[in-house]
Amino acid sequence: xSRVYNFSAGPSMLPESVLKRAASxxxxxxxSGQSVMEMSHRSKEYTExxxxxxxxxxxxxxxxxxxxxxxxxxxxxxxxxxxxxxxMNKSGKADYVLSGQFSTKAYKEACRYGDVKAVxxxxxxxxxxxxxxxxxECRSDADYFHICMNNTIYGTVFHELPQTGDVPxxxxxxxxxxxxxxxxxxxxxxxxxxxxxxxxAGLTVVIVRDDLIGHARDITPTMFDxxxxxxxxxxxxxxPTYSIYMCKLVLEWIKNEIGGLEAMEKINVNKxxxxxxxxxxxxxxKGCAEKSSRSIMNVTFVTGDTDLDAEFVKAAAANGFVNxxxxxxVGGMRAxxxxxxxxxxxxxxxxxxxxxxxxxx
Ligand SMILES: *Cc1c(COP(=O)(O)O)cnc(C)c1O
Numbered sequence: 001x002s003r004v005y006n007f008s009a010g011p012s013m014l015p016e017s018v019l020k021r022a023a024s025x026x027x028x029x030x031x032s033g034q035s036v037m038e039m040s041h042r043s044k045e046y047t048e049x050x051x052x053x054x055x056x057x058x059x060x061x062x063x064x065x066x067x068x069x070x071x072x073x074x075x076x077x078x079x080x081x082x083x084x085x086x087x088m089n090k091s092g093k094a095d096y097v098l099s100g101q102f103s104t105k106a107y108k109e110a111c112r113y114g115d116v117k118a119v120x121x122x123x124x125x126x127x128x129x130x131x132x133x134x135x136x137e138c139r140s141d142a143d144y145f146h147i148c149m150n151n152t153i154y155g156t157v158f159h160e161l162p163q164t165g166d167v168p169x170x171x172x173x174x175x176x177x178x179x180x181x182x183x184x185x186x187x188x189x190x191x192x193x194x195x196x197x198x199x200x201a202g203l204t205v206v207i208v209r210d211d212l213i214g215h216a217r218d219i220t221p222t223m224f225d226x227x228x229x230x231x232x233x234x235x236x237x238x239x240p241t242y243s244i245y246m247c248k249l250v251l252e253w254i255k256n257e258i259g260g261l262e263a264m265e266k267i268n269v270n271k272x273x274x275x276x277x278x279x280x281x282x283x284x285x286k287g288c289a290e291k292s293s294r295s296i297m298n299v300t301f302v303t304g305d306t307d308l309d310a311e312f313v314k315a316a317a318a319n320g321f322v323n324x325x326x327x328x329x330v331g332g333m334r335a336x337x338x339x340x341x342x343x344x345x346x347x348x349x350x351x352x353x354x355x356x357x358x359x360x361x
Pocket of ligand 1: 077078172
């Protein structure tokens with residue numbers, strides 16, 4: 001067996017030690033006589049798993065007690081509706097920053113429910129950077145202010161958070177959660193599809209401040225009400241049991257093998273630096289994101305020639321660097337280098353790019 005270096009934007013690589021541990025427990029978890037996949041979510045064994053996952057997430061991310069952690073389904077995309085349904089309940093206004101495709105989708109969904117304003121956008125720059133936010137555009141009576149922290153498709157990230165005063169800051173952190181420390185107290189709500197940096201697909205994690213729970217609109221479907229899930233400890237209905245268990249293993253890996261999120265960030269910054277340093281001196285490849293907005297999770301680049309891009313993607317795959325093609329909407333290349341991508345994977349990719357460059361300039 002040989003494993004490839006998988007640069008997919010999600011679902012993406014999982015740490016090898018996590019996969020091995022899961023494999024070793026696949027037929028029988030502990031002395032339960034069954035797989036986690038087969039367990040009742042109400043069983044004693046499973047209760048320990050879900051409670052342990054939450055406790056670990058709280059510890060690793062340093063989540064204060066006045067925030068609830070919810071393990072949901074429906075992906076980050078469901079949160080595009082769930083956020084306005086629950087939070088847009090006083091002035092009925094919400095401000096959004098358009099920094100890419102997902103934030104635009106979130107904005108469009110929210111528009112169905114109230115007075116939603118795009119206060120800044122970098123669409124004109126093809127989302128190659130995080131837009132500047134003019135405070136005069138922001139509404140102090142908005143029910144919340146929404147950003148997509150790391151823009152998976154374009155490879156940009158908010159290096160500084162917008163100042164929103166008393167307006168709760170809501171962030172889609174699908175592609176940057178657990179990549180570095182995040183000061184949860186700066187946010188009213190954080191949400192993430194787990195399939196990028198936390199677990200296999202199927203799990204959506206929401207971290208929400210207590211005071212923002214319990215004010216959902218009347219029309220809100222029961223399954224879309226944060227209070228329903230908070231009151232039931234994410235057990236209102238069947239949660240994505242196996243993904244939650246995998247999330248626990250990933251959190252144990254971060255805590256015990258990596259040494260926490262500060263250590264994780266150091267590794268990730270170094271990994272991204274190796275790739276960006278090469279892109280900055282390459283005569284063939286060019287980074288797409290403006291330097292001041294560069295993501296350490298998704299690195300986008302092009303040769304400037306779409307045929308050559310396609311040739312590179314094909315050659316890379318043949319050499320064990322798979323899924324390096326850019327998002328279908330933008331083309332070019334994208335190396336998603338989440339937590340589980342080893343430094344060695346980046347070093348080998350750069351060596352391969354250097355070889356490719358020699359043959360093509
Ligand atoms: C992948 C992604 C989404 C979509 O997530 P789903 O879980 O597939 O709905 C939304 N936002 C960001 C930032 C993403 O990276």
